[in-house]
Amino acid sequence: MTELPSAVRRHRPAPMVRTVLRRPAALVCLAYLALLVLASLAAPWLAPHGPTATDLDHVLTGPGAAHPLGTDNLGRDVLSRLMYGGRPSLIDAAVAASTVLVVGAGCGVTAGFLGGWFDRVFSWAVDVMLAIPVLVTLLVVLAVVGDHQVLAMAVLGVLVSPGVARVVRGATLAVRQELYVAAARVSGLGRRHILVRHVLPRVAGPVVVQVSLFAGGALMIDAGLSYLGFGADPPTPTWGNMIADAAAVTDRQPWLLAPPGVVLGLAILACGVLGDAVRDAGAGRSTTATPPAPRSRPSRSRASRPRKGTSHPPVPASRTDSSPALLSIHDATVALPGPHGMTTVVEGVDLDIGPGETVGLVGESGCGKSVTGRAILGLLPGRGEITEGSIVFDGTELVGADPRTVRALRGRRIALVSQTPLTSLDPVIPVGGQIAELVRRHHGGTRRAARARAVELLRAVRVAEPEHVATCHVHELSGGMAQRAAIALALAGEPDLLIADEPTTALDAGVRAEVLDLLRQVQRERGLAVLLISHDWKVISRMCRRTYVMYAGQVVESGPTADLLAHPRHPYTAGLLASAPGRAAPREPLRAIPGTVPAPHEWPPGCHFAARCALATPACAAAAVPLLEPAPDRGTRCLRHTELGKGDDRDRATAVRS
Numbered sequence: 025m026t027e028l029p030s031a032v033r034r035h036r037p038a039p040m041v042r043t044v045l046r047r048p049a050a051l052v053c054l055a056y057l058a059l060l061v062l063a064s065l066a067a068p069w070l071a072p073h074g075p076t077a078t079d080l081d082h083v084l085t086g087p088g089a090a091h092p093l094g095t096d097n098l099g100r101d102v103l104s105r106l107m108y109g110g111r112p113s114l115i116d117a118a119v120a121a122s123t124v125l126v127v128g129a130g131c132g133v134t135a136g137f138l139g140g141w142f143d144r145v146f147s148w149a150v151d152v153m154l155a156i157p158v159l160v161t162l163l164v165v166l167a168v169v170g171d172h173q174v175l176a177m178a179v180l181g182v183l184v185s186p187g188v189a190r191v192v193r194g195a196t197l198a199v200r201q202e203l204y205v206a207a208a209r210v211s212g213l214g215r216r217h218i219l220v221r222h223v224l225p226r227v228a229g230p231v232v233v234q235v236s237l238f239a240g241g242a243l244m245i246d247a248g249l250s251y252l253g254f255g256a257d258p259p260t261p262t263w264g265n266m267i268a269d270a271a272a273v274t275d276r277q278p279w280l281l282a283p284p285g286v287v288l289g290l291a292i293l294a295c296g297v298l299g300d301a302v303r304d305a306g307a308g309r310s311t312t313a314t315p316p317a318p319r320s321r322p323s324r325s326r327a328s329r330p331r332k333g334t335s336h337p338p339v340p341a342s343r344t345d346s347s348p349a350l351l352s353i354h355d356a357t358v359a360l361p362g363p364h365g366m367t368t369v370v371e372g373v374d375l376d377i378g379p380g381e382t383v384g385l386v387g388e389s390g391c392g393k394s395v396t397g398r399a400i401l402g403l404l405p406g407r408g409e410i411t412e413g414s415i416v417f418d419g420t421e422l423v424g425a426d427p428r429t430v431r432a433l434r435g436r437r438i439a440l441v442s443q444t445p446l447t448s449l450d451p452v453i454p455v456g457g458q459i460a461e462l463v464r465r466h467h468g469g470t471r472r473a474a475r476a477r478a479v480e481l482l483r484a485v486r487v488a489e490p491e492h493v494a495t496c497h498v499h500e501l502s503g504g505m506a507q508r509a510a511i512a513l514a515l516a517g518e519p520d521l522l523i524a525d526e527p528t529t530a531l532d533a534g535v536r537a538e539v540l541d542l543l544r545q546v547q548r549e550r551g552l553a554v555l556l557i558s559h560d561w562k563v564i565s566r567m568c569r570r571t572y573v574m575y576a577g578q579v580v581e582s583g584p585t586a587d588l589l590a591h592p593r594h595p596y597t598a599g600l601l602a603s604a605p606g607r608a609a610p611r612e613p614l615r616a617i618p619g620t621v622p623a624p625h626e627w628p629p630g631c632h633f634a635a636r637c638a639l640a641t642p643a644c645a646a647a648a649v650p651l652l653e654p655a656p657d658r659g660t661r662c663l664r665h666t667e668l669g670k671g672d673d674r675d676r677a678t679a680v681r682s
């Protein structure tokens with residue numbers, strides 16, 4: 025089993041509330057605001073005098089025994105009026121802040137999360153609303169609704185919401201684009217679940233900051249409106265009209281300005297400091313939660329070490345032609361939106377995987393391997409779509425199927441393991457919690473049973489101390505261990521097909537061998553079919569009986585791996601093999617196929633590889649090359665495949681430059 029990294033026991037992120045409360049300044053501010061709320065609520069019982077009771081013998085007195093904060097120009101007790109006045113001021117601010125929370129933050133989160141037409145309408149509406157002058161509109165509203173201050177503050181909240189919504193939308197969009205959110209979709213979790221469990225906790229920080237800062241501003245605006253005479257009618261006290269009364273007699277009793285001014289000023293300050301504390305706590309958490317660069321440690325414990333003589337264990341059995349395919353892709357064409365409009369990025373792909381079979385998909389970067397994998401899961405980026413062809417999984421056609429049918433397969437029947445486990449696991453939920461969440465989602469059961477199953481799955485993927493690792497966050501794990509956890513997560517639904525998209529690319533050589541061993545073991549034990557996407561011929565030859573080679577969106581060659589490696593039937597495969605790092609002799613420069621993969625909008629009408637091919641003839645460039653069958657169970661898109669592998673032509677086909 026892999027050893028437990030020492031880092032596992034460190035850097036556990038504390039819940040946000042606890043992190044905030046650990047800051048003395050935040051604690052003082054919270055206490056102050058709580059005191060204000062309590063004092064204003066309990067004013068009828070705690071205030072020494074009524075809010076309008078006058079004592080004409082004591083007018084404009086300073087602080088004293090009978091009146092701790094003095095009296096105003098009508099002999100009214102300032103402390104009592106402050107307490108009573110807090111209630112409307114705080115209610116007004118709360119109404120405005122709640123409106124911003126519901127309208128601003130609510131719309132921002134919805135637009136950022138849903139995207140599409142809602143986001144476009146939202147952005148347009150925000151642009152329009154930001155052009156509306158807030159104060160002027162508010163004064164007009166007050167002129168219409170009179171002294172209905174609560175309504176006015178709700179209107180203020182609506183007017184301020186676009187700015188807040190824009191910030192919150194940005195934060196939500198950033199979280200939505202995180203790989204772990206995509207991974208949660210791949211795992212089959214529903215939208216609402218992903219929003220509540222994976223997105224909202226991450227955007228809660230920015231939302232609280234925005235709302236608390238605005239609450240301070242709302243207190244100030246409320247006081248300002250009362251000062252101007254728009255608030256509650258005298259003699260009802262508000263902090264704003266108390267400041268207005270004090271301002272009228274500053275020459276006779278300047279002290280009178282101090283109590284409402286200080287109380288209000290401190291309340292605004294407290295809101296700001298609290299917002300800062302939440303922001304800092306959030307930043308601290310995301311720093312610890314942001315996965316560091318993969319720390320793949322070559323853990324060398326006995327169970328996971330590749331054993332001598334078993335470095336090339338037998339490749340899992342291939343599907344026989346008579347057995348029905350578990351996954352059958354036929355003539356699939358995928359288009360994605362891009363700078364050149366909808367562009368075809370995968371064209372006419374045929375690919376079959378039998379139950380329990382491991383099939384390789386290999387090719388240079390940008391050839392369409394990942395898009396093909398995502399097309400199977402119905403998770404194409406943007407407004408991408410499968411424009412032609414069919415994808416049949418276990419007898420069910422997925423192209424054009426009800427989205428619920430495809431969603432039901434994700435995680436449960438088809439799972440994905442990506443190359444970046446550190447970014448595809450939720451950084452703020454313990455690994456065990458994420459696995460248990462999927463177990464319950466796909467198989468039901470109690471929380472306790474799901475947690476036990478999560479530990480079992482971690483043990484199955486050879487994680488040491490699985491009980492402990494289940495409580496860890498992903499940033500506490502090494503690269504290899506995180507990849508094991510990601511595989512455990514993929515197995516939670518007990519799928520029939522695993523799409524492994526370069527699952528070992530981010531790992532170092534030692535851990536790579538362990539993870540490949542592990543994949544083969546789970547594949548064998550569970551009869552899993554695996555589509556293994558890779559750049560690495562070594563991985564392909566070790567794992568896959570059959571391989572498909574992709575170039576510029578097309579499958580250009582396919583066949584049993586051993587045969588394909590020994591006798592490539594397409595110059596691209598030959599070139600790719602010749603430029604594999606292991607093929608170069610010692611001190612010989614690494615070879616490469618001349619040129620680069622053309623971008624999808626630059627694909628030629630004929631053979632996509634013609635421009636880089638030493639064997640190309642005018643016929644190759646003239647028209648699209650269909651998939652030919654040079655031998656049983658072999659496919660190639662090369663018109664000159666019969667000439668490959670013969671003397672000089674073979675050399676020319678693999679002609680590469682340093």
Ligand SMILES: Nc1ncnc2c1ncn2[C@@H]1O[C@H](COP(=O)(O)OP(=O)(O)OP(=O)(O)O)[C@@H](O)[C@H]1O
Nearest residue numbers: 360361362369388389390391392393394395405624
């Ligand atoms: N979100 C996207 N929007 C637009 N085009 C995309 C998007 N993702 C991929 N593409 C394009 O689709 C084509 C295929 O990309 P894909 O990621 O499938 O290649 P790949 O063979 O998996 O490469 P790699 O090995 O680097 O992952 C590329 O031309 C790429 O630019």
